[in-house]
Amino acid sequence: xxxxxxxSFSGLATGAIFALAAVGFALLWQTAGxxxxxxxxxxxxxxxxxxxxxxxxxxxxxxxxVPGIGGTAxxxxxxxxxxxxxxxxxxxxxxxxxGYLFKVSLVDRLLTPGGNDIPLVIASLGLALTIxxxxxxxxxxxxxxxxxxxxxxxxxxxxxAISADDVGVLVxxxxxxxxxxxxxxxxxxxxxxxxxxxxxxxxxVLGIRVDRMILYTFAINAVLVxxxxxxxxxxxxxxxxxxxxxxxxxxxxxxxxGFNQVRxxxxxxxxxxxxxxxxxxxxxxxxxxxxPLLLLILVILWxxxxxxxxxxxxxx
Amino acid sequence: xxxxPCWSTxxxxxxxxxxxxxxxxxxxxxxxxxDKAGSGDTAECPDGDSVPMALPYEANQPAGENWRLGVEMAxxxxxxxxxxxxxxxxxxxQDTQADPDVSRQVVAEQVEDEPFVFLGTVFxxxxxxxxxxxxxxxxxxxxxxxxxxITDRKENGDNDFIYRASFGADTAADKFVSYMVDQGVKxxxxxxxxxxxxxxGRDAYKAAFDxxxxxxxxxxxxxxxxxxxxxxxxxxxxxxxxxIFVFMTEIESAAFLDEYQAQGLxxxxxxxxxxxxxxxxxxxxxxxxxxxVTHAGLNASAPVFADWKKAYADFHPxxxxxxxxxxxxxTIVHVVKETVERIGEFDNSKFSDTLHCATYTVDDEPGLxxxxxxxxxxxxxxxxxxxxxxDGVGKIVETLPPLDNLDDRGC
Numbered sequence: 001x002x003x004x005x006x007x008s009f010s011g012l013a014t015g016a017i018f019a020l021a022a023v024g025f026a027l028l029w030q031t032a033g034x035x036x037x038x039x040x041x042x043x044x045x046x047x048x049x050x051x052x053x054x055x056x057x058x059x060x061x062x063x064x065x066v067p068g069i070g071g072t073a074x075x076x077x078x079x080x081x082x083x084x085x086x087x088x089x090x091x092x093x094x095x096x097x098x099g100y101l102f103k104v105s106l107v108d109r110l111l112t113p114g115g116n117d118i119p120l121v122i123a124s125l126g127l128a129l130t131i132x133x134x135x136x137x138x139x140x141x142x143x144x145x146x147x148x149x150x151x152x153x154x155x156x157x158x159x160x161a162i163s164a165d166d167v168g169v170l171v172x173x174x175x176x177x178x179x180x181x182x183x184x185x186x187x188x189x190x191x192x193x194x195x196x197x198x199x200x201x202x203x204x205v206l207g208i209r210v211d212r213m214i215l216y217t218f219a220i221n222a223v224l225v226x227x228x229x230x231x232x233x234x235x236x237x238x239x240x241x242x243x244x245x246x247x248x249x250x251x252x253x254x255x256x257x258g259f260n261q262v263r264x265x266x267x268x269x270x271x272x273x274x275x276x277x278x279x280x281x282x283x284x285x286x287x288x289x290x291x292p293l294l295l296l297i298l299v300i301l302w303x304x305x306x307x308x309x310x311x312x313x314x315x316x
Numbered sequence: 317x318x319x320x321p322c323w324s325t326x327x328x329x330x331x332x333x334x335x336x337x338x339x340x341x342x343x344x345x346x347x348x349x350x351d352k353a354g355s356g357d358t359a360e361c362p363d364g365d366s367v368p369m370a371l372p373y374e375a376n377q378p379a380g381e382n383w384r385l386g387v388e389m390a391x392x393x394x395x396x397x398x399x400x401x402x403x404x405x406x407x408x409x410q411d412t413q414a415d416p417d418v419s420r421q422v423v424a425e426q427v428e429d430e431p432f433v434f435l436g437t438v439f440x441x442x443x444x445x446x447x448x449x450x451x452x453x454x455x456x457x458x459x460x461x462x463x464x465x466i467t468d469r470k471e472n473g474d475n476d477f478i479y480r481a482s483f484g485a486d487t488a489a490d491k492f493v494s495y496m497v498d499q500g501v502k503x504x505x506x507x508x509x510x511x512x513x514x515x516x517g518r519d520a521y522k523a524a525f526d527x528x529x530x531x532x533x534x535x536x537x538x539x540x541x542x543x544x545x546x547x548x549x550x551x552x553x554x555x556x557x558x559x560i561f562v563f564m565t566e567i568e569s570a571a572f573l574d575e576y577q578a579q580g581l582x583x584x585x586x587x588x589x590x591x592x593x594x595x596x597x598x599x600x601x602x603x604x605x606x607x608x609v610t611h612a613g614l615n616a617s618a619p620v621f622a623d624w625k626k627a628y629a630d631f632h633p634x635x636x637x638x639x640x641x642x643x644x645x646x647t648i649v650h651v652v653k654e655t656v657e658r659i660g661e662f663d664n665s666k667f668s669d670t671l672h673c674a675t676y677t678v679d680d681e682p683g684l685x686x687x688x689x690x691x692x693x694x695x696x697x698x699x700x701x702x703x704x705x706x707d708g709v710g711k712i713v714e715t716l717p718p719l720d721n722l723d724d725r726g727c
Contacts, residue, residue: 003550006579010546142378142636143567145599152601154578161579235543237567237599241376245541273544280547285536286510288547 002159007277013166015273016173017235019266020228021250022257023177024221026265031197031217034107035121038128040247042098042225045131046090047233047242048139051146053086083147087230091223099222103215128247135240143242146233169231176227177266180220184262193217252292256299258309267308271295358402359661362432366404367662369652370431372422372446375411378566378595379438379641383460384409386638386645387435389631390683400653403662412437416445423449431455432664433652438641440466441512451475456667458652460644462488463516467693476668479651479694481644483613485517485563487695488588489524491716492611495702496559496586497528503557504586505534507548507572509564517563517588525561533557538564543571549579562587562608570599577604589613592703592710595639605705609713612701614640614647614686617710624685643685650683651676673727689718692726 021043028034036042106127110120150168154161184190196203196213203210236242253272258264272292279291305311361367371387374380391405399405408426412419419442423434427449433456437443440463447466450457451473458479464486465471467478483491496504504525508518514537525532534555536548549572552560560583562572569591576585577600589612590596597605612618616625616638624646628638654676659666675689689697702714 003554006550007547010544014544136376140636141376141381142595143599154580156580163578235571237570239567277544277547281550285538285548285551288542289539 003281006160007281008274009160009162010166011274011277012270013170013273014235014276015253015270016170017228017232017246017269018250018253018272019177019269020173020224020231021246022254022265022269023180023262024224024228025251025254026259026262027217027221027224029259030262031193032103032107032111032214033117034111035117035124036102037121037124037247037251038131038243039225039250040243040245041128041131041135042222042243043228043232043246044135044238044240044243045098046094046226046229047146047238048135048144048240049093050083050086050090050229050233051144051238052139053089083149083230087149087226090229091226094222094226095219097222098225099219100215102222103218107218128243132240132244139240141240143237143239146238148234149230165234172227172231176224177262180224181262189216249292252296255306256292256296258306260305260309260312264306264308268306271307357657357660361401361403362430362662363406365402366406367400367656368406368408368429368431370423370426370429370434371407371409371436372412372419372426372434373409373436374414374439374442377414377439378636378639379460380412380414380436382636382639382641383436383438383645385632385635386628386642386647387649388645389628390646390649392631393683394649394653400656401660401662405649407435412439412442412446414439414442416442419443419446420449422446427453427455432662433458433667435645435648435652437461438644439513440516444512447472447475447478451477454665456652456664458648460641460648461513463512464520465512465516467695469693475694476672479667479671479690480696481648481651482640482696483700484520484695485588486520486523487697487719488611488613488700489517489520490719491700492586492702493521493524493528493530495611495714495716496530499584501530501559501584501586503531503533504559504561505536505552505555505557506532506561507534507536507538507552507564508562509540509568510537511540513565514563521561521563531557538568538572540568542568545572545575546579548572549575549581552576552583553579553581557583559584559586562591564588565590566593566596566599569596570604573600573604573608577601584609586610589615589640589703592705593639594637594710597705597708597710602708606707608705610703610710611716612640612703612710612712613698614643615701615703615710615712616640616643617703618701618712618715621685647683647685647688650681650685651688654681654684657681673722675722687718689720689722691722695725697722697725 024039028036106123107120110123111117148165150164153164184194192208193213193216196208196210200210249272253268254265256271257268275292276288280288299306373384391407394400395404410422410426412422419437423446434450435458437446438460440461443459443461443466444463447457454477456477458481460481462482462485464484467480467484506518508514522532534551536551538545538548562585585608587608587610589610592608592610625638655667655671656662658670671690672692676684677687678684686698697718699718700716701712703710704713
């Protein structure tokens with residue numbers, strides 16, 4: 001039993017990160033009808049920025065006389081504080097670049113309401129490649145250790161290995177997703193965003209500024225990817241290609257759970273994390289990635305809207 | 317890469333002096349070894365006054381980058397010293413993106429430029445694919461890859477043009493398994509990365525374990541880039557072997573070590589050189605790599621490389637500290653230089669006759685850093701190291717002598 005709990009707990013911790021990333025896919029699809037295949041790179045980029053803010057300010061062109069906000073990020077007396085400060089500074093940067101600039105420079109130009117979304121898909125694939133290569137050329141191919149904001153403590157209650165990082169990732173992910181749900185469902189602004197997502201035309205008639213709501217969604221997504229970067233980088237390390245596999249798994253999770261529902265993407269993330277670990281232990285580690293993909297095929301065949309998604313119709 | 321090391325100026329003056337002496341016909345080379353052209357000798361260069369060398373490498377991977385940095389340092393030094401037989405080395409570095417298909421395309425395109433030799437690639441999965449192009453063009457190719465199949469003549473189409481810069485996993489296995497037997501290991505559980513490098517290493521070590529009478533219990537693979545290895549480590553926790561043997565690259569090794577420590581396992585950990593490499597240790601949680609014991613064909617912390625490390629830091633002041641791939645890249649250029657000087661001309665069709673079954677010493681060519689022998693397949697033999705990680709630092713605990721068995725290896 002302890003073995004089952006062990007691998008399930010680890011699967012949930014990994015799944016929480018998949019869920020955070022998958023929710024971003026669902027958010028953008030719901031509100032803007034956009035699929036962003038650079039989503040994984042959107043997570044890799046803030047991780048590297050945080051690390052640079054923490055330890056390598058000259059690379060960013062920050063003068064030496066500016067106090068190092070994250071100077072203790074990698075080994076000072078308060079390493080967690082350093083990376084938290086770097087995270088706080090990265091949030092507005094991410095909102096500006098990965099939220100606002102991404103929307104106005106790419107999405108708004110390529111996405112037409114009810115129109116063909118293929119150009120944006122292709123453009124986001126190109127963007128993903130561009131970000132990856134930029135990170136590699138500018139910051140190098142070598143992976144860099146990224147400190148965990150939750151420290152390195154470990155416990156073994158009942159023979160089950162639990163790390164502070166796993167617990168922290170799980171708790172923070174769930175809190176962030178709950179906060180997002182509460183915001184969308186319980187606040188006036190959140191309901192306006194939901195309305196804009198579900199029926200833009202009706203929302204406009206009701207006086208909701210749909211474009212602004214969509215912009216807010218991109219901003220929220222930028223915050224989510226920065227949180228995901230903070231949580232996932234201690235495991236994947238800060239590296240130029242960390243987003244590639246993460247983006248693919250998150251996309252898979254979002255489809256399995258339901259691309260058009262935040263709760264579906266959330267469920268898909270946890271399910272994929274658990275399935276990977278259960279497959280590796282109870283079947284074979286060779287099938288760790290294959291079994292979630294098998295589930296993906298089954299879902300597409302028998303429930304294309306995803307396990308928790310809602311079937312959509314498109315008028316032609 | 318135009319900056320030379322601090323000793324480059326005096327070396328250049330010496331080289332200029334040697335060239336001047338040769339030009340004046342004062343060719344008093346009686347002290348030189350009979351099988352090697354003197355350092356002041358010149359030959360007709362393949363391309364004007366230079367010799368082109370292709371450098372296909374994985375620019376998007378630390379291993380490939382370090383290989384390139386090592387190669388470029390050696391080339392700069394040799395060129396400062398007058399080149400090879402008076403010919404300047406001209407490198408053609410091309411990124412293969414660590415993609416086998418791309419690497420084959422890159423090598424095929426470089427073949428069109430008729431390089432004298434290929435220096436690369438490092439990734440086994442790429443090398444196994446792109447070496448066919450060099451073989452077809454009959455151009456010697458020196459690789460940092462370690463998969464055994466690369467130099468297996470039954471699998472590589474009797475390739476006479478492939479040479480390693482480091483041990484193949486099978487040669488390393490022969491050396492390391494003997495050490496493990498001496499340590500009293502009677503059974504192991506295996507965990508490896510599921511790619512050409514990891515699977516090749518797993519096959520080589522499994523064969524060596526079988527031959528040495530070490531029982532292999534669990535045989536677990538992890539996928540490339542897999543950073544959650546909790547299920548695999550939980551499986552290992554249920555194994556009953558004396559020790560665990562790990563064969564993966566940096567990202568997977570670091571993830572494994574962190575999880576191994578997290579789950580509180582305490583069986584002895586043995587592995588390929590990456591497990592204790594500095595590039596792995598710096599990614600893991602404090603103490604996670606401590607106690608691991610590995611076989612390192614080349615290890616930058618070995619005293620024999622101390623001076624070279626300083627020169628490397630001077631030459632590449634902004635680069636990360638060198639690792640085994642940097643040393644591989646550096647030394648292989650000197651292997652090429654020594655081979656050409658022994659041939660006495662730029663005839664790469666004579667590489668096989670010259671390099672196969674030959675032993676080069678640092679007295680012949682100081683840039684080799686260690687004496688090295690090549691067998692009939694292009695595999696190398698030289699001294700190597702047992703490394704144990706203590707307090708987060710890889711320390712050499714034993715130096716293993718060369719196998720010294722060229723007679724058994726086709727020679």
